[in-house]
Amino acid sequence: MEQRHFPRPDRVAAVLLCLVFLFFSMGFVLMGGNVYQKDAAQADENADTRTVLAYLANQVRRADAAGAVAAGQFSGNDALFFYQTYSGDTYVTCIYCYDGFLRELFYQEGATGLGPDAGEAILALSALTVEDRDGVLALSATNIQGDTALLQLTPRCGLGEVRE
Amino acid sequence: MKRRGTRSALFLGELLFCLLAFALCMTVCVRLLVRSHTMGRESRDLVEAVRLATNAAEEFRAAPAETQTTAQTGAFTVALNATKNDGLYAAHIVVSNTDGQVYTLDCAVAEVGP
Numbered sequence: 502m503e504q505r506h507f508p509r510p511d512r513v514a515a516v517l518l519c520l521v522f523l524f525f526s527m528g529f530v531l532m533g534g535n536v537y538q539k540d541a542a543q544a545d546e547n548a549d550t551r552t553v554l555a556y557l558a559n560q561v562r563r564a565d566a567a568g569a570v571a572a573g574q575f576s577g578n579d580a581l582f583f584y585q586t587y588s589g590d591t592y593v594t595c596i597y598c599y600d601g602f603l604r605e606l607f608y609q610e611g612a613t614g615l616g617p618d619a620g621e622a623i624l625a626l627s628a629l630t631v632e633d634r635d636g637v638l639a640l641s642a643t644n645i646q647g648d649t650a651l652l653q654l655t656p657r658c659g660l661g662e663v664r665e
Numbered sequence: 666m667k668r669r670g671t672r673s674a675l676f677l678g679e680l681l682f683c684l685l686a687f688a689l690c691m692t693v694c695v696r697l698l699v700r701s702h703t704m705g706r707e708s709r710d711l712v713e714a715v716r717l718a719t720n721a722a723e724e725f726r727a728a729p730a731e732t733q734t735t736a737q738t739g740a741f742t743v744a745l746n747a748t749k750n751d752g753l754y755a756a757h758i759v760v761s762n763t764d765g766q767v768y769t770l771d772c773a774v775a776e777v778g779p
Contacts, residue, residue, distance in 0.1 A: 511673035518680045529691050536698050540705045637727045653720040655727040
């Protein structure tokens with residue numbers, strides 16, 4: 502009759518220990534990866550909106566002069582207009598959101614035939630609303646993930662009118 | 666037979682020691698991960714609080730007045746306390762959440778003459 506061999510208890514213990522080691526190490530790596538992924542994604546979302554708002558705030562403060570900053574519409578999109586005069590000619594910098602991007606368009610005042618796709622795409626952005634709330638410029642930016650952040654600015658020289 | 670038993674015990678002891686060392690390293694790493702997660706959340710809260718305080722300050726600059734207001738924006742409470750002293754409006758803005766005060770901002774606007 503053939504004798505049945507059982508594994509030795511010390512070998513079983515060693516294998517069990519190895520399995521525990523493997524289980525914990527796998528669990529730890531997965532958990533660490535998950536936490537890192539979440540943190541990185543949230544940091545990215547935060548940075549996207551913050552970058553857009555910081556860019557817009559800097560543009561407004563840089564251009565702050567009497568009648569040089571205006572809130573209006575460009576081709577049906579909310580837009581910010583900045584007017585600057587070079588050698589007697591007035592140039593316009595128009596910032597708006599179109600087709601998933603924050604766009605900037607620089608043109609001479611009175612130029613015709615410019616569409617919303619003519620602007621230079623700067624940053625990915627889902628939506629931008631620009632409002633004049635009694636002298637306070639309210640900029641609301643929505644990033645690709647759908648998070649919206651509001652920034653309010655009060656230009657020292659006030660808001661001007663959009664020139665045609 | 667006895668020698669084999671001693672070798673097995675040594676091997677098991679070594680494995681146990683490795684497992685303990687691993688557990689110790691894992692504890693340190695988990696603590697680091699938790700700390701980084703907390704720091705990330707605090708950083709996001711601070712950025713949000715700075716933005717809310719700046720918004721309140723900009724609104725105050727547009728129409729300075731002696732006032733005490735409290736507004737709830739998402740998880741944050743923005744409290745503004747403005748006083749007037751010798752033609753200067755001063756505002757103390759406090760942004761707080763459930764963990765407590767996150768950011769404070771002091772600003773002042775000179776009264777514009779008639």
